[in-house]
Amino acid sequence: MxxxxxxxxxxxxxxxxxxxxxxxxxxxxxxxxxxxxxxxxxxxxxxxxxxxxxxxxxxxxxxxxxxxxxxxxxxxxxxxxxxxxxxxxxxxxxxxxxxxxxxxVENISLLKDSGQKFHSKIIDAIRSFKKKSSFLYGYTGSLSEERNICKFITDIIDNSADSVLIVGDGRV
Missing domain, CATH: 3.40.50.2000 (Glycogen Phosphorylase B;)
Known part of the structure; x- marks a missing residue:
């Protein structure tokens, strides 16, 4: 309303x-x-x-x-x-x-180097993904039904041995 x-x-x-x-x-x-x-x-x-x-x-x-x-x-x-x-x-x-x-007009944000470093746990998680699969799918952004993220992830899980790394928030 x-x-x-x-x-x-x-x-x-x-x-x-x-x-x-x-x-x-x-x-x-x-x-x-x-x-x-x-x-x-x-x-x-x-x-x-x-x-x-x-x-x-x-x-x-x-x-x-x-x-x-x-x-x-x-x-x-x-x-x-x-x-x-x-x-x-x-x-x-x-x-x-x-x-x-x-x-x-590409609406892709390019991040400037802020001098900040990733937390070591994040780096370790990404390395783990890389070791477990031949290909890593990455997604950043809003997690919503309109973007078909569930279908995207389900397709990867059901049809490959690849890994998925998701960074974002929202309701799925």
Whole structure:
């Protein structure tokens, strides 16, 4: 419910705004972007699509996914779109029949050397992984159902002798 309170507050603020450019960061911004396409027709509106929200017939969608997929379909051809990788941009162009490829801005964070060293237990765990398998799969980031992490891990466990190292948090 807080999301909808936030939307109402934001809509009121945006109606009064006279900005030249409006930027929506990720799919949570889609309902706002939709309203902006209706209210601010002469302004530049940018949608930064970090995730692929594709409505495949054989995949059961949650209500939340359906909600955002609905708005992405309404918005995607009316805004400047940014995709997180070249592959995602091509998928989006084909799936949504876009006139042009979305702008690609890699959203991969490169860590600067902070001078900090890994704890020796972490180094030992990674070395153990390396010794036990011919290949080590690594995953860092949010652990959520939308990213199919459980399927990814299950496939590796069921079909290989390889190891999986996961660094992140979230609900799976």
């Amino acid at each position: 807080n999301y909808f309170k936030y939307l109402i507050f934001l809509i009121k603020s945006l109606i009064l705004s006279d900005s030249d450019v409006y930027y929506g960061h990720d799919y949570y911004s889609l309902p706002i972007l939709y309203l902006l396409t209706r209210l601010k027709k002469n302004k530049k509106i940018i949608y930064d699509a970090h995730e692929l929200l594709l409505d495949f017939p054989n995949k059961k969608q949650t209500r939340r996914e359906k909600f955002f997929i609905f708005f992405e379909k309404l918005v995607i051809n009316k805004v400047v779109c940014i995709a997180a990788s070249e592959d995602r941009a091509k998928i989006m162009k084909d799936f949504y029949h876009l006139d042009r490829l979305p702008i690609v």
